[in-house]
Amino acid sequence: MPDGTALDRTKLLAARYRAATDRPYLASALYSLTVVPTAAVPTMGVDRHWRCYVSPAFVDATPVQELAGVWIHEAAHLLRDHHGRAGRLPAADQRDHARINLAQDCEINDDLIADGLPLPAGRVVPGDFGLADGQLFEAYLPGIPPQPHHDCGSGAHGRPAPWDLDGKAGPCVSPVEAEALRRATAEAMRGHERARGHLPGGWRRWAQEVLEPTVDWRRVLAGAVREAVAWAGGAVDYTYRRPSRRAPALRGAVLPSLRRPLPRVAIVIDTSGSMGEDDLAAALAEVTGVLREVGVRGDRVSVLACDADVQAVTRVASAEQVELGGGGGTDMRVGIAAALAQRDRPQVVIVLTDGYTPWPAEIASCRLIAALVGDAPPDPPAWVETVRLGPTPGRPT
Structure with missing residues (x-):
């Protein structure tokens, strides 16, 4: 030394x-x-x-x-x-x-x-x-x-x-x-x-x-929503509003071009008596914020308040515009079916619930994400994409 x-x-x-x-x-x-x-x-x-x-x-x-x-x-x-x-x-x-x-x-x-x-x-x-x-x-x-x-x-x-x-x-x-x-x-x-x-x-x-690391549910939920929107937005369709760039090569023929439309998103909110307002507000704010970031907003987002029946259907641009009604029993199958029955059928359906609800018996013809709030919500069917949000900090469990 x-x-x-x-x-x-x-x-x-x-x-x-x-x-x-x-x-x-x-x-x-x-x-x-x-x-x-x-x-x-x-x-x-x-x-x-x-x-x-x-x-x-x-x-x-x-x-x-x-x-x-x-x-x-x-x-x-x-x-x-x-x-x-x-x-x-x-x-x-x-x-x-x-x-x-x-x-x-x-x-x-x-x-x-x-x-x-x-x-x-x-x-x-x-x-x-x-x-x-x-x-x-x-x-x-x-x-x-x-x-x-x-x-x-x-x-x-x-x-x-x-x-x-x-x-x-x-x-x-x-x-x-x-x-x-x-x-x-x-x-x-x-x-x-x-x-x-x-x-x-x-x-x-x-x-x-x-x-057993603690996972930030906001990051998980944001990732799931972004991935689902990207998946739905990847679908292509033909349009004649903008001619194809190959059209000049074929005289006398009008060729359509491909477009990638923004998907429509439906958010089904469980407003039954077992749901906490703080949980719903936090989750809904996160979902609408993510949708805004990826460009899905305005009339492309519908929110359905649902307990045992659909109480309200609104088109929103932010969480502040949502009015929640209900407070009775719970059946999210009704809300999912109503979302898919809309004239502008959504490609992505997000269900905010405590999990104490029946689920559809078969895979939905869309991307379905269940955002589960509360301490220990029961598992939805395996084919449902699931994000567990956990209890809201400061709320009694």
């Missing part, structure tokens, strides 16, 4: 072995870290390639049990994809990597301390800033004032550190391998909890999010 201090590799690796033995669900992640000795790092730090930069002086001064906690702390930065999440922060926040690192350490250390892990002096916890335990670093960040802080490396805050090696220098873990490690670790945590019955709350939440 430049400062003449040699790394006590035996002590460092003994600490990693202790960490992996005491918490076997972290073993794969811990042993995927490549050790890089350097006097440039103040303690220990990681980069996004799963290289762990280690100060020999820090290893000499730190007991093995505390080194084991630091190993787990650094692995947690990578397992929780802190550098990736930091890259999604607003640009102004990204520039203050010391505050980001502090917030990330708060997210990790409260879990490690609750798990009984000793950490070196100087570690930070949410209580140091008057913040509650158990939050993600994005929630902690606004409550942390600017101040100096030791650097856990680019694998934490995402900004290049002075000691970082070139991306391809030495062993490294690829992004695909990192995702596989995260999933394997989450599965090991779930197995450990079933066998031993104990897992820190932060790790339990993290494992659940990795294995």
